[in-house]
Each structure stands twice: as structure tokens, then as C-alpha cells.
Amino acid sequence: MGNIAFGNKYFILSKFSSIPKTSKIEQDRASLIKEHGDFNAFENSDELAEFAELENYINSKEHKDILDSVRSQRQTLDGKEKLYKSQKKARIFKKHFKFKESPKLKGYYSFKESKELAGYLENKGGENEIKPSSTIKKHLRFEGSQKFKDFQNFEKSKELADYFQLEEYLNSTEYKDLVNSLDGQDKTENEKIKKFEEFKNSKKYKWYLGLKGSNKFDGLKSWELTFEDNFDGKKLDAEKWMTRYLWGDKLINDAYALETDKAFPTDGNNIELSGKTLKIVTRSEKVSGKVWKIPFGFIPQEFDYSTGLISTANRFQQKYGRFEAKIKVNYSKPVNYNFWMASENMLPHVDILKLDKKKTKVDMAHHYGEVSDSKKPEKKTAVYSGLDVSQDFFIYTFEWAKDKMTWKINDVVMNEQTQGIPKEEMYLVFSSAITGKADGGGLPASMEVDWVKCYQKV
Numbered sequence: 491m492g493n494i495a496f497g498n499k500y501f502i503l504s505k506f507s508s509i510p511k512t513s514k515i516e517q518d519r520a521s522l523i524k525e526h527g528d529f530n531a532f533e534n535s536d537e538l539a540e541f542a543e544l545e546n547y548i549n550s551k552e553h554k555d556i557l558d559s560v561r562s563q564r565q566t567l568d569g570k571e572k573l574y575k576s577q578k579k580a581r582i583f584k585k586h587f588k589f590k591e592s593p594k595l596k597g598y599y600s601f602k603e604s605k606e607l608a609g610y611l612e613n614k615g616g617e618n619e620i621k622p623s624s625t626i627k628k629h630l631r632f633e634g635s636q637k638f639k640d641f642q643n644f645e646k647s648k649e650l651a652d653y654f655q656l657e658e659y660l661n662s663t664e665y666k667d668l669v670n671s672l673d674g675q676d677k678t679e680n681e682k683i684k685k686f687e688e689f690k691n692s693k694k695y696k697w698y699l700g701l702k703g704s705n706k707f708d709g710l711k712s713w714e715l716t717f718e719d720n721f722d723g724k725k726l727d728a729e730k731w732m733t734r735y736l737w738g739d740k741l742i743n744d745a746y747a748l749e750t751d752k753a754f755p756t757d758g759n760n761i762e763l764s765g766k767t768l769k770i771v772t773r774s775e776k777v778s779g780k781v782w783k784i785p786f787g788f789i790p791q792e793f794d795y796s797t798g799l800i801s802t803a804n805r806f807q808q809k810y811g812r813f814e815a816k817i818k819v820n821y822s823k824p825v826n827y828n829f830w831m832a833s834e835n836m837l838p839h840v841d842i843l844k845l846d847k848k849k850t851k852v853d854m855a856h857h858y859g860e861v862s863d864s865k866k867p868e869k870k871t872a873v874y875s876g877l878d879v880s881q882d883f884f885i886y887t888f889e890w891a892k893d894k895m896t897w898k899i900n901d902v903v904m905n906e907q908t909q910g911i912p913k914e915e916m917y918l919v920f921s922s923a924i925t926g927k928a929d930g931g932g933l934p935a936s937m938e939v940d941w942v943k944c945y946q947k948v
Contacts, residue, residue, distance in 0.1 A: 510900050512816065512883045526707045532698055541689050548686050553679060560676050567669065574656050583653065586644050594632065595641070601629050717806050717944035721768040726761055729805065733758035736803035736834065736917075738780075742788055746780040752924040753795035753825075754779040760798030768939045770922045772797040772825045774930035795928065797825070799921035803832075807917040808944060813842070814887040814898075815920070816940040821849040821880040822932030824924050829886055831916040837867050838912040842888045842897065843879075851875045854897040858910035872897065872905035883940055891947075918942065 532538060547553055577583055589595060601607055610626050613619050622630070632638055644650055659665055673680070689695055701707070719730055726733070734745040734757050745757040754777045762769040777796045780788045819827050829843040837858055844853035852874045859868040877884075877899070887898040890912070897905040922937050 509877055509884070509902055512885055512900055515885055515900050516816075522707070522710065525701075526710050529698065529701055529707070532694065533702075538698075541686075541695070544682060544686050544689075548683065553682075556679050557676060560672050563668075563672055567665075567672075570656060570660065574653075574660055577653050577656075582644070583650075586641065586650070589637070589641050590645075595638075598629065598632050598638075601625065712948050713812060713945035714948050715943065716808060716811065716946045717802070718942065720941045721763055721939065722765060724763055724765055726758065726763060726768070726800065730802060731800045731805065732803060733761055733798060733800055735799070736801065736832075738788075739804065742780065744780065746782055746788055747791070747793070748923075749781060749783050750925045751781070752793070752926075752928055753797040753922070754781075754791075754793040755799045755921065755923070756796050758798070760796055761800060762936075766940070768800070769936040770798045770800070770920060770939075771934050771936045772822070772922045772924065774933040794930070795924050795933070797922045797924065799919060801919045801921075802917045803834075803919075805917070806944070807833075807915040808946065809913070809915045810890050810892065811947065812887060812889045812945040813918065814885055814944075815842075815918075815942045816883050816885050817843065817879075817920075818883040818938045818940070819845055819849065819880045820936040820938065821845070822935035823847075824926060824928035824932065825935045826923050826925060827937045828919070828921045828923070830919050830921075831888065832919060833912065833914045833916045835914075836861055838910070838914070838916070840888060840890075840895070840912070840916070843886045845879060848875070849880045850878050852877070852879060852899070852904075854905045856895060856907050856910060858912065868910055870907050870909060874899070874904050883938075918944070 606623070607626060607629065610620050610622055717730075719727060732739055734755070738744055738746040745755055747754045753772055756777060756779070760771045760773065762771055773796050774794065775796050777793050779791060779793060781791045782788055813831065815829055817827075817829060821827075826844065826846040828841065828845075831840045831842065833839075837860070839857040841853055841855040841857075844855065845851070846853065853871060854874065855869060855871040857867050857869050859865075861867050885898075885900050887896075887901070889896040889898070892911065893908060895907045895911060896903055920937065920939055920942075922935070
């Protein structure tokens with residue numbers, strides 16, 4: 491069971507006890523998209539149009555009048571079939587036929603023809619009367635039993651005779667010829683009925699009807715894709731991403747580190763693309779770079795570690811919408827891993843994923859307000875613990891509306907905020923950093939991004 495913390499308070503929430511598998515989430519999403527496409531194709535198909543035309547005919551007076559002349563005869567035949575089936579299922583018939591096929595009755599009839607019984611009956615009451623054997627006694631007891639008498643009585647009954655007569659009729663050529671005759675009369679109509687019923691009862695049509703009035707695709711229809719990168723090339727798309735902070739690009743046309751950084755975010759050297767995913771790799775290596783220090787500005791500095799970042803600043807930014815990425819963290823304790831959004835100003839700033847001290851502790855935060863010498867920014871933080879995010883890829887989602895912000899992991903809501911909602915456009919940033927003590931152990935480490943997608947409400 492996971493824990494969720496707001497400020498210094500922790501709450502144990504049962505709905506976080508199980509996070510769906512990422513593969514299941516993606517499979518369900520892909521299935522929904524495919525199903526929506528299949529639905530639209532079927533709705534506009536000739537097949538459905540032909541069915542609608544056939545449905546109108548089946549419901550017409552012309553069709554009903556043709557069938558009426560045949561219906562009365564079929565009702566008679568149906569009544570006979572129904573009676574036969576009812577009798578066949580009746581307890582008295584089932585009991586009779588079961589007894590008739592029983593080993594006891596078959597044994598009785600078999601012994602009845604035996605020489606042993608014939609000899610006994612022949613000499614019974616005479617001078618040469620034979621003492622009955624145990625088998626003969628058993629035979630005679632069975633013959634005198636009420637069950638056997640009931641069987642014999644029912645075997646001779648009119649009820650059973652009528653049953654066999656009806657069975658004989660239903661299996662007769664007369665019956666079959668009558669059925670074939672009726673089939674011939676309405677063959678054309680029945681073919682249309684069959685075609686209509688088959689389509690009406692088909693899985694495809696039932697599937698269509700089940701979806702037609704549902705809200706299953708409302709989620710798809712309410713979002714429009716505005717940005718996407720699947721990182722399926724060997725080179726980062728420079729039209730979508732930069733590999734430095736926005737202000738470094740604007741002011742010095744170069745990468746820089748923050749004063750608290752122990753690892754320098756190189757200008758793309760720590761970004762690796764495999765053709766399937768993108769990795770931001772943090773390494774133990776000597777690098778030179780610039781660091782922003784107040785009040786001195788950008789000054790040169792030597793670093794023992796290198797790392798990287800990618801950002802859509804100056805490429806893509808958006809106000810409101812849904813922003814998500816599929817990420818796996820190759821966790822190492824000195825490194826923190828971040829998926830965040832920022833504006834062109836220092837604030838607002840939203841942490842969608844922030845992993846720092848523990849691989850099972852995810853920070854989700856919202857920084858807002860105004861910063862001055864005497865005033866710190868407002869901060870609303872939720873901390874989710876209990877999920878080892880290094881064990882697999884997970885989908886991190888941030889939904890941003892005018893009145894609410896929602897954080898999700900694999901479609902499970904982790905945090906909601908309604909205060910300080912950003913009103914300006916923001917861009918995406920993926921970054922790794924070392925800000926605490928480090929000895930080079932556990933490196934290299936990486937944050938791996940499979941894909942990024944952004945949506946706008948339609």
C-alpha cells in the first residue's frame with residue numbers, strides 16, 4: 491500500500507495500493523484508439539447502410555403479409571414439437587426410459603429366458619418341484635415389485651403410445667415434406683430474415699450498438715494531440731528540443747549549471763538515443779562549464795560529474811492541457827531525476843516527477859507566487875512513497891485546467907491542486923542532476939524516456 495504526504499502529513503490510501511502495469515495501460519490505450527477507428531469505419535460503411543435498408547423492409551407490411559399465410563401452419567407444428575419436447579423432459583417419461591435401460595430390467599428379461607427359470611417354472615407345484623435358487627428368488631421379487639408393475643402399466647398406457655406416435659410423426663417423411671413445403675413458400679423472405687438476424691445478432695453490430703450511445707470515446711474526442719516525440723531516431727530533433735536551460739540559451743548561447751549543481755548539464759553530450767528511447771546519462775567525469783552565481787553571474791567552474799537535460803523552451807509551450815511521458819529511472823542515490831514544466835519567468839514551476847533521496851519516493855510539486863528578497867515562493871507538494879519507479883517504465887501525467895491541476899502515475903490520480911493555477915504558457919523539461927554529496931558510486935546512471943505526448947482540450 492502506498493503513502494501520500496501533503497506537507498508534513500501522511501495519509502495511507504487504499505486506492506494507491508496497486509499501480510496498473512505500464513504495458514497494460516499502453517495496450518488499453520492502443521486498443522481504444524484502434525476501436526475508435528474501427529467504429530468510425532463501420533459507421534460509414536456500405537455494410538451498415540445495406541443493413542438499414544434491409545431493416546426497413548423486414549419491418550414493412552409487405553413482408554408481414556407474405557409471412558402471415560405460413561405462420562398458422564407453423565404454429566401447429568410448433569405446438570407438436572413443444573409438446574414432444576415437454577413430454578421428453580417430463581419426470582415420468584425420464585423415469586420410465588431410465589428404468590427401461592437399467593441393468594436390473596435388462597437382467598430380468600435376460601434371466602426370464604434362461605433354462606434355469608424355465609426348469610423351475612415347469613416343475614413348480616409338481617412332484618419334481620425344485621427349490622428356487624437365490625437368483626430365482628431375486629428374479630421373482632423384482633417381478634412382483636411395485637416399480638416393475640408401474641413400469642409395465644406405463645408401458646401399455648395411452649400416454650406413452652401417444653408420445654411414440656408423436657415422435658414417429660415428427661420423424662416421418664410426411665412431417666419433413668410439410669416443413670419443406672412451408673420453407674419453399676417463404677424461402678425468399680426467410681433468406682432476408684436470416685440475413686437480417688445474422689447481422690443484427692453479429693458481434694460486430696452488437697459491438698457497434700454498445701458503443702454508439704456510450705461515452706467510451708469521449709476521452710479521445712475531447713483531447714487533441716499538440717506535441718509528440720517517440721525518440722525513434724538516432725539524433726535528437728532540434729526543432730522540438732534544446733539541450734540547455736532557456737536563460738543560458740538566451741543570455742550566453744551556452745549551457746550552464748545552477749549554483750547547487752555538482753554535475754554539469756552538458757549541451758547534448760549526455761543525451762543518448764537508441765532509436766527507441768532517449769537517455770539522460772549522469773557520469774563521473776571531469777568537465778568544464780559555467781555556473782550561475784549571484785551576484786557574479788555566469789562564471790567558469792570545473793565539475794567532477796556531467797549530466798544533461800532536454801527542454802522544449804523556444805520550441806513548444808502550452809497553456810492548459812495534458813502532458814505526459816513514459817519514463818524509466820536507472821536509479822543511483824546521488825542523482826535526482828526530474829520531469830517538470832516551467833514558464834519563461836522563474837515561476838510558476840511544476841514538478842511532474844521529482845525523484846531524489848529514495849527510488850520509492852516521488853515528489854509532485856507546484857511552485858508559484860512572486861519571489862523577492864523578503865518573500866519565498868508558495869509551494870504545494872505531494873509525496874508518494876511505496877512504488878519503486880526504477881523497476882519499470884511508468885507513465886507520468888500532468889493535467890492542467892483553469893481550476894485544477896492533477897498528477898497521475900499510470901492513470902492513477904496521485905495529487906490534485908486548486909490553488910495558484912498557472913495562467914501562462916509553460917514548456918517541458920527533462921533533467922538529471924546531482925545536488926547532494928556524491929562519491930562517484932553508482933554511476934553512470936540514467937533517466938530513460940520512451941515517449942512524450944501533449945494534448946489540448948478540444
